[in-house]
Amino acid sequence: MTKPIPSKARAVIVGGGVSGCSVAYHLAKLGWTDVVLLERKQLTCGTTWHAAGLIGQLRASQNMTRLAKYSADLYVKLEAETGIGTGMRQNGSMTVALTDERKEEIYRQASLARAFDVDVREITVDEVKAMYPHLNTADIKAAVHLPLDGQCDPANIAMALAKGARQNGATVIEGVKVTSVLTKDGRVTGVACEQNGETFTIETENVVNAAGMWGRTLADISGVTLPLHACEHFYIVTEPIPNLTRLPVLRVPDECTYYKEDAGKMLIGAFELKAKPWGMDGISEDFCFDQLPEDFDHFQPILENAINRMPMLETAGIHTFFNGPESFTPDDRYYLGEAPELKGYWVAAGYNSIGIVSSGGAGMALAQWMNDGEPPFDLWEVDIRRAQPFQKNRAYLQDRVSETLGLLYADHFPYRQMATARGVRRSPIHEHLKARGAVFGEVAGWERANWFAREGQAREYRYSWKRQNWFENQKEEHLAVRNGVGLFDMTSFGKIRVEGRDALAFLQKLCANQMDVAPGRIVYTQMLNAHGGIESDLTVTRLSQTAFLLVVPGATLQRDLAWLRKHLRDEFVVITDVTAAESVLCVMGPKARELMRKVSPNDFSNAHHPFATAREIEIGMGLARAHRVTYVGELGWELYVSTDQAAHVFEALEAAGADVGLRLCGLHTLDSCRIEKAFRHFGHDITDEDHVLEAGLGFAVRTKKGEFIGRDAVLRKEKEGLKRRMVQFRLADPEPLLFHNEALVRDGKIVSTITSGNYGHFLGGAIGMGYVPCAGESEADVLASRYEIEIAGVRVKAEASLAPMYDPKAERVRA
Ligand SMILES: NCCCC(=O)O
Known part of the structure; x- marks a missing residue:
């Protein structure tokens, strides 16, 4: 008998995998009893059912670790709460290093684990052998053990979450396909769905896209950007191995493998460096507990390494050769939060093969976010607002995810750059920089010169945890900025125009600093949330009485646009992304004024062009707006140049720069200079959970100017300390x-x-x-x-x- 579909709900969750079930469970726990979860076939039938179910608590950052620990704790309790056996066992995990570089990485991780309160111990090779007697340890250089890590039965975790959701009032219905999301005036109003050939609508203000590998297609229908793509993920399961005792989960990242003992069998899975994207032409609606064809050739190198690592596998029969699709994202991090394109459209998808350990915490965080209208803590690294609109391009995704699958176990070297899907966004002077030795990195699709190679030097990264091959290049660039003058291409800055009759009032409401300044003035400011946390770190240039230019990091542009639009009420204001309209060439260093005088007839004296002002200037045979600001702590100008004139202005600067020792500099040098000056970096030093006063940015806050978002929190903190x-x-x-x-x-x-x-x-x-x-x-x-x-x-x-x-x-x- 089919279940009746309610005509109204507070939230509709699309997708009955572990992600959707966790969101339903946590919303119901928060008292959202009229939540409906719709699953197009059967619960868990997409990806969850075939996940390996490893519960590794230590993740790349404190808050990701907090969420993973939450999942582990929840899964331990879930069985008693719901009566469904979750298979959760805390048998610990062990990661071994086969190289010195990996040893440094896992030891750094162990230090991090201690800082995050995760139980961890560096163990000797003898201890490895004692815990894992079947292992070939001859080439193991180091190992760490996390005793509270473990493993579980993924399908049962999802079932238990669904049952827990139902117990708290949620409705879970299988066999219902969501065909579209209904909207009005930029917000969700309902969903249209189909059950047994009949169509229905559910009125709702909140939709959660937890549709896993179907998520991108579903989002597309609503004009929402959710860049993810499926890849094939392989593992084998052996026949029962006689006398196999309980073993911790084992990761050998240098061989791209993980090992899980379960019921006397071994499961061996792979995160190979070059993966196979799958579902290029879309994923069938009929997909339900399906498997993909075996590919022995692809798995062979992994298996050979596994047999060498664990010789007993040679004689153990293979019970299952499994290949199933999982969703991967361009940066190997999942998506959570409200889509900037549509109010009430939430996402929880793209788990990059760590969906089980992530979903418990992610479901809790998203439910709180939906309930409170703000994330419970800093979730920027998984926030959907980091996605760039172009990233839903399928050619881009297919190329990129072939790399991201392997990243889980790749060496996580500092400054590691993506090798695939490059070159999508380029500055007008890209070819000029390339011809002069630039070695590029990528942020938000932008190619950016990270450092400049010398004549004859290989233009590539040699990664390491120690000094990398560009250390001396950075030193020369850095000292050129401190003692002479350097040129940085910062075209990737996000640029937003806020214009209209109420532009000033609108920005006064959002920004903590005084925006009512004379045209031509530049103000460094933060946009705060109600807790005084930093939502955005930016400069605002007043271009006229009614026009302002906001300059933000390239990586936060979509987030900043979303924050501005979210707070637009009935003000007469137009907000426009003008990022592609202007290049930004920065001349920085004590000789910057000398250089500017060579390329421009304008007056660059302190009297005429003081710090924190912007002036239109003639430069070469073109025009620019020169902003006297700096992120490296030196005298300097950021030159905003119409993109059609950027190459010309660059050539003019370069020609004039020969006399003053102008040096081309990369983003690594920008970063090393700014850190000497203790300039904060959004996403690292300052986030939405960092109070502006505790971040040491009180000098950019003007509580006396009148009301603005976060003012009360600033006043409170001043009082409390x-x-x-x-x-x-x-x-x-x-x-x-x-x-x-x-x-x-x-x-x-x-x-x-x-x-x-x-x-x-x-x-x-x-x-x-x-x-x-x-x-x-x-x-x-x-x-x-x-x-x-x-x-x-x-x-x-x-x-x-x-x-x-x-x-x-x-x-x-x-x-
Ligand atoms: N789905 C496999 C997870 C691998 C890991 O946690 O290391």
Whole structure:
């Protein structure tokens, strides 16, 4: 008998895999009792049913780890709550390293785990052997053990979540296909669906796309960007192996493999470096517990390594050769949150083969997000607003996901760049930079010169946890910026025009700094949320009485646009993304003025063109708007040039620059310079859960200007005092490197992690920033402590400073 479909619901969840079931469970727990989950066939029949079900708690960041730990805890409790056996067992996990580089990575991870309160221990090869007697350990260089990791039965986890959701009032219906999402005035109003050939509509203000590998197609129908694509994922299951005892989960990332013992059989799965995208022409509606054809040739190298690693496998018969599709995303991170294109359209999809361990926490976080209208903590790394509209292009996705599948087990070297699907967004001077030795990286699809190779030097990254092959190039670029003048191409900046009668009032409401400045002034500001957390970090240039230009990082453009549009009420304002209209060439360094005088007849004196002002200038035979601001802590101008004139302006600068030693510089140098100056970076040092005052950005907040979002939270914090503070650190030993996420140790105790790090080539050592808990403490108390930073298990002394270590009085910027 088919279940009646309700005509109304508070939320409709599309997709009955572990993701959708978890969202339904958590919404129901929050009291959303009229939630409907619609599954087109049967629960779990897409991807969940064939997942391996490994529960590894340590993830790449604190909040991802928090969500994974939440999943583990939930899955332990779920059986008692629902009566469905989840197969959850905390048999621990072990990761082994076969190279020195991997050893550094897993030891760094172990330090991180300690900072995140995950139980972890570096173990010896003898201990590996004792825990895993069947293993060939001859070439194992290091190993870590996480005793509370484990494994579970994925289908039963989903079933238990669905049952728990029902127990709390949700409705779960199988055999219903959602055909479209109904909308009015930019928000969701309902869904249209089909059951046994009959059509129905459900009125609702909230839809959750948890449709897994169908998610992109479903989103497309509503004009929502959800870039994901399926790939084939392979594993084998052996016949029962006599006398096999319970074993921890084993990961051998250097061989792209994981091993799971279950009921006396071994499951061996692979994250090979070049994967096979699947479902190029769409995924059949009829897909239900289907498998894909075997591909022995593809799996053969993995199997050979596995037999060498675990010789008993040679004689164990293969019970199942499994191949099933899973969804992958362009950056190997899943999607959560409200789609910027449509109010009330939520997503929880694209799990990159870690859907089981992720979904418990992700479902909880999304449910809270839907309930409260804001994420419960910083979720930027998985936020759907990071997706770029072009990324739903299928040719792009197919190329990219062939790489992302393997990333789970690839070496996670710092500065690692994607090798596939490159070159989609390019600056007008891209070819000029390439001809001059640029080695490019990619952010949000933009090709950006990260560093410049010397004549004859290989134009490629040689990755390492130590100094990489471009370290000396960066040093030369960095010192050129400090002592002479450097040129950066920052065309990838996001540029947003906010124009109209109410533009000023609108920006006054959103920005914490004073926006009512004279035309031509530039203001550094943050957009805050109601808790005083930082939603956006930007400069705003007043172009006229009614027009403003907002400049944001390329990676946050969609998020920033969404935040602006979300807060637009009845103001007469037009918001336009003008990113592609202007290139940005930055000339930075003490000789920047000398250079500008050579290419332009305009006046670049402090009197005429002081810091934080913008002026139209003639340059070469073209025009530009010169913004006197800096992200490297030097005298300099960002030149905003119409894209058609960018190459000409670059040529003019380059020709004139020969006399003043102009040096082309890359993004790695931008980062090393900004970190010496302790300039914050959104997504690392500042996020929506970091209070603007604790981030040390109170100088950019004007509570006296009147109401703005976050003002009350700022006033409250002023009264209550800071609970933590952003501090800058320099390692005493000039050799070790900081990237981010290293454990920060205060007086012998881990207190937090480094939020960003790079090498201070001027200051002579690795520089990092991080939050230090300081409730009730004075600045002097904070500085009186002894600080160390734990790098791969080794604690290195660090000097701490609350003021920027480089140019603390900002004299160079205003020179
Ligand atoms: N779906 C396989 C997960 C692999 C891992 O957790 O390492």
